[in-house]
Amino acid sequence: MTTTQHNHQVSRPDPRSWLIRTFPLALLLGLIVIVGLLIVHIVVGTVELTPSQILAALLNQADDPLHRQVIWSLRMPRALVALVAGGMLGLAGAILQAVTRNPLADPGLLGVSSGGVLAVTLWIAIAAQVGDAESLPDSGLILPILALVGGLTTATLVYTLSRQRGTTNMVRLVLTGVLVGGLCSAMTSLLLLWASEYNVQRMLRWTIGSTAGRVWVHWHTLWPAALLSLPLGLACAGIANGLQLGDEMATSLGIRVERGRAMLLFAAALLTAGAVAVVGNVGFIGLVGPHMARRIAGSDGRRLFPLSVLLSGSLLLLADILARTLSLDWLGRLTNLPIPEGAGLPVGVITALLGAPFFLYLLLRQQQ
Amino acid sequence: MSSDTAPIVLEAEAIHVHYGERSVVADLSLQLTQGTVTALVGPNGSGKSTLLKTMARLLVPSAGAIYLDGKAITGMASATIAQRLAILPQGPRAPEGLTVRELVEQGRYPHVGALRMLRQQDHVAIREALALTDMERFSHRALDTLSGGERQRAWIALALAQATPLLLLDEPTTFLDIGHQLEVLELVRRLNHERGMTIAVVLHDLNQAARYADRLVVLQRGTIMSDGPPLTTLTPTILEQVFGVRAHIIPDPETGAPMCVPYATIKT
Numbered sequence: 001m002t003t004t005q006h007n008h009q010v011s012r013p014d015p016r017s018w019l020i021r022t023f024p025l026a027l028l029l030g031l032i033v034i035v036g037l038l039i040v041h042i043v044v045g046t047v048e049l050t051p052s053q054i055l056a057a058l059l060n061q062a063d064d065p066l067h068r069q070v071i072w073s074l075r076m077p078r079a080l081v082a083l084v085a086g087g088m089l090g091l092a093g094a095i096l097q098a099v100t101r102n103p104l105a106d107p108g109l110l111g112v113s114s115g116g117v118l119a120v121t122l123w124i125a126i127a128a129q130v131g132d133a134e135s136l137p138d139s140g141l142i143l144p145i146l147a148l149v150g151g152l153t154t155a156t157l158v159y160t161l162s163r164q165r166g167t168t169n170m171v172r173l174v175l176t177g178v179l180v181g182g183l184c185s186a187m188t189s190l191l192l193l194w195a196s197e198y199n200v201q202r203m204l205r206w207t208i209g210s211t212a213g214r215v216w217v218h219w220h221t222l223w224p225a226a227l228l229s230l231p232l233g234l235a236c237a238g239i240a241n242g243l244q245l246g247d248e249m250a251t252s253l254g255i256r257v258e259r260g261r262a263m264l265l266f267a268a269a270l271l272t273a274g275a276v277a278v279v280g281n282v283g284f285i286g287l288v289g290p291h292m293a294r295r296i297a298g299s300d301g302r303r304l305f306p307l308s309v310l311l312s313g314s315l316l317l318l319a320d321i322l323a324r325t326l327s328l329d330w331l332g333r334l335t336n337l338p339i340p341e342g343a344g345l346p347v348g349v350i351t352a353l354l355g356a357p358f359f360l361y362l363l364l365r366q367q368q
Numbered sequence: 369m370s371s372d373t374a375p376i377v378l379e380a381e382a383i384h385v386h387y388g389e390r391s392v393v394a395d396l397s398l399q400l401t402q403g404t405v406t407a408l409v410g411p412n413g414s415g416k417s418t419l420l421k422t423m424a425r426l427l428v429p430s431a432g433a434i435y436l437d438g439k440a441i442t443g444m445a446s447a448t449i450a451q452r453l454a455i456l457p458q459g460p461r462a463p464e465g466l467t468v469r470e471l472v473e474q475g476r477y478p479h480v481g482a483l484r485m486l487r488q489q490d491h492v493a494i495r496e497a498l499a500l501t502d503m504e505r506f507s508h509r510a511l512d513t514l515s516g517g518e519r520q521r522a523w524i525a526l527a528l529a530q531a532t533p534l535l536l537l538d539e540p541t542t543f544l545d546i547g548h549q550l551e552v553l554e555l556v557r558r559l560n561h562e563r564g565m566t567i568a569v570v571l572h573d574l575n576q577a578a579r580y581a582d583r584l585v586v587l588q589r590g591t592i593m594s595d596g597p598p599l600t601t602l603t604p605t606i607l608e609q610v611f612g613v614r615a616h617i618i619p620d621p622e623t624g625a626p627m628c629v630p631y632a633t634i635k636t
Binding site: 101236239244252256298299300 | 421424425426445446447448449450451454455456457460461462463464465466467470471473474475477478481482483510527530
């Protein structure tokens with residue numbers, strides 16, 4: 001009886017079982033795509049270089065020192081920042097969707113993004129009051145560290161407020177996150193209104209999210225956060241799987257629900273804060289990436305989490321390639337809009353412009 | 369199956385359970401003996417689900433204690449409990465797209481932990497759980513594509529993958545049609561007969577409880593009103609006192625178990 005059923009199963013292979021068997025292959029494919037995107041990211045740009053010039057620059061044998069400068073100091077760190085920050089936002093989204101059992105949860109849920117951005121805008125505003133803004137450091141470490149601290153503080157506040165009698169209510173957590181996040185965004189808007197035109201530009205890059213001008217110093221704040229939070233988040237996949245079945249089922253399986261959930265929320269907060277601290281509040285990556293991953297790998301965190309990292313990283317890298325190559329000059333000529341010549345698009349605008357319709361498309365397809 | 373000498377595997381000792389200010393279970397003691405199928409019955413709000421959850425450490429009693437194999441449950445690690453006791457709560461929900469196999473694999477959590485991979489014995493346990501519930505051919509189907517009966521069997525397979533000697537089921541037949549209800553109850557009996565599992569199950573249908581359980585525990589307002597084999601517990605007096613109905617008790621033509629046929633409610 002058992003063998004006939006087994007044969008029956010083999011004779012009609014299920015696409016999902018095929019995927020499970022070939023999951024390592026899917027991960028490998030993802031890595032190949034990422035390497036491809038990294039190469040494209042480094043090759044394209046305003047300073048046009050031939051492949052041989054790029055290869056020479058990569059191997060430190062460039063004829064023109066400018067080539068080496070462009071590749072090693074500008075494009076390489078920016079590509080790595082986009083890739084890793086995207087992956088972190090993707091894992092944060094996947095974790096929060098599992099913990100809250102809500103497929104629409106995104107990394108901003110705990111108020112981390114808005115809290116981080118508020119800390120940055122507050123610093124820029126205060127700096128403008130204290131002295132001349134130009135002389136104060138803003139390309140260095142201070143802004144990312146402030147964003148990290150601001151984001152984690154907000155997450156702690158949201159978590160503390162949503163606790164009641166030793167347990168965390170997920171509905172309360174989501175609502176508190178929305179409220180605290182909204183409060184932070186309102187204060188950021190106020191600071192934007194008061195700021196000088198020059199500072200508004202700097203602040204907006206954080207509220208929209210941008211990878212422009214991200215160099216090694218930014219990478220050096222990103223990788224320690226990534227090294228700590230990515231493995232932590234991935235290791236919690238088994239606990240997240242249990243929590244996805246509800247608190248009672250998770251307890252029944254021997255999972256210590258409150259502790260496991262706190263660990264997952266901490267991982268998500270660290271992932272988001274670390275990413276937002278370097279690229280600002282880039283939207284939709286943490287929502288679209290995990291959703292694409294779920295369509296491919298299903299809801300099992302052991303497959304969903306790593307694939308979310310790879311896909312979301314690739315997406316932000318791809319969006320950044322677009323951000324670096326798309327020019328809006330044609331729009332300015334066409335419409336008389338006051339668009340400065342050669343103005344770039346922040347990557348956050350690209351992810352929102354492409355992510356929102358794509359997400360809508362996913363939702364509509366799901367309904368059919 | 370039960371005998372007076374069978375060891376007690378799970379025991380509630382003088383427990384009180386409160387939801388906020390409201391007392392749901394009051395000074396209740398219950399002992400489950402090895403190899404017995406016990407059905408908890410009672411009207412809505414009588415505390416049967418609460419009692420089951422408390423015995424499985426899903427709820428914490430405000431007084432009293434739960435003993436698993438003679439040891440107080442409060443001092444035990446949750447994973448250790450999960451290796452000996454599995455409980456299927458009422459109406460569990462799975463994330464969209466989760467397959468039966470992925471669900472059942474999670475039953476190995478108490479044996480494997482959060483970080484390790486599944487080993488040979490885990491795959492054996494998962495295969496066995498799927499075979500017992502006749503879910504092998506659905507193992508790669510998403511849960512949300514299955515019928516209610518199939519889905520319930522998948523959840524039972526998850527509990528069976530835990531490979532525990534003790535299984536608690538909270539209203540496993542609710543929302544199922546009569547055929548699927550019997551399927552679940554027959555599975556309960558098979559698990560008891562063939563594997564010697566100790567099972568406690570909350571049921572609404574008194575006749576099904578009398579037919580498939582060795583012992584009925586009748587609850588009302590958080591206390592036990594009657595406890596024993598169906599023949600002595602399913603009586604007109606109990607039905608009047610606890611459920612507020614007048615009923616004929618007749619023997620089941622198939623098994624001889626008592627069957628109640630209610631014919632009037634009692635207005636108070």
